[in-house]
Amino acid sequence: MGGLFVTFEGIDRAGKTTQARLLAEALGDEAIAVREPGGTAVGERVRELVKDPEVEVGPEAEALLFAAARAELVASVIRPALEAGRVVASDRYLDSSLAYQGAGRGLGVEEVAAVNRFATGGLEPDLTFLLGVEAGAAAARAGEVDRFESEGRALQDAVLAAYERLAEAEPERWRRIDADRPAEEVHADVLAEVQSALAGTPA
Ligand SMILES: Nc1ncnc2c1ncn2[C@@H]1O[C@H](COP(=O)(O)OP(=O)(O)OP(=O)(O)O)[C@@H](O)[C@H]1O
Numbered sequence: 001m002g003g004l005f006v007t008f009e010g011i012d013r014a015g016k017t018t019q020a021r022l023l024a025e026a027l028g029d030e031a032i033a034v035r036e037p038g039g040t041a042v043g044e045r046v047r048e049l050v051k052d053p054e055v056e057v058g059p060e061a062e063a064l065l066f067a068a069a070r071a072e073l074v075a076s077v078i079r080p081a082l083e084a085g086r087v088v089a090s091d092r093y094l095d096s097s098l099a100y101q102g103a104g105r106g107l108g109v110e111e112v113a114a115v116n117r118f119a120t121g122g123l124e125p126d127l128t129f130l131l132g133v134e135a136g137a138a139a140a141r142a143g144e145v146d147r148f149e150s151e152g153r154a155l156q157d158a159v160l161a162a163y164e165r166l167a168e169a170e171p172e173r174w175r176r177i178d179a180d181r182p183a184e185e186v187h188a189d190v191l192a193e194v195q196s197a198l199a200g201t202p203a
């Protein structure tokens with residue numbers, strides 16, 4: 001498969017949505033931006049469900065809902081775009097499930113990975129940015145408080161620790177970026193990494 005699959009990960013308000021959008025804008029027609037969960041009719045419904053503080057859902061069902069949304073997005077949007085040779089900039093992907101459901105909810109990273117291998121047919125990102133920002137600084141940024149954020153610092157800390165372990169385990173895929181800087185500066189670093197990946201040479 002051609003193209004380049006780029007994902008953005010990090011705790012709530014690290015700047016994932018902003019950076020996925022800036023990357024896709026910078027690359028123009030060559031790229032698309034998608035968000036998770038979302039990007040398809042099923043995915044947007046799942047998004048409403050899992051973010052709603054009024055909707056109670058157990059950890060296993062939560063993991064399966066995210067995986068269902070991801071299956072649909074991969075099959076109907078991400079794979080076709082990659083096959084057409086485009087860059088896909090995804091605001092969250094599989095690693096979010098490993099960090100939030102696998103580690104944060106205690107389901108087990110390997111268990112959640114297995115469900116997601118089925119959901120995605122094993123599609124993994126070429127490049128994953130870990131947007132690092134201190135939890136207090138992220139919380140101070142403007143944004144809507146969703147169900148995950150409202151659970152407070154303990155979940156955010158567990159998620160961050162899980163991201164660190166995932167990045168350590170696969171250093172060739174992950175790029176850690178200091179996201180505690182103006183968005184345009186973060187974007188410049190992201191774009192440089194993506195351009196060097198497109199050129200087939202390490203930065
Ligand atoms: N580098 C930055 N410095 C300061 N503020 C930023 C930066 N990047 C994004 N923001 C602002 O912080 C808020 C959160 O950014 P964004 O929505 O991109 O984060 P996110 O990681 O997608 O958050 P969420 O997990 O809630 O979806 C927004 O109001 C955005 O405008």
Ligand SMILES: [Mg+2]
Pocket residue numbers: 016017018091
């Ligand atoms: Mg976002």
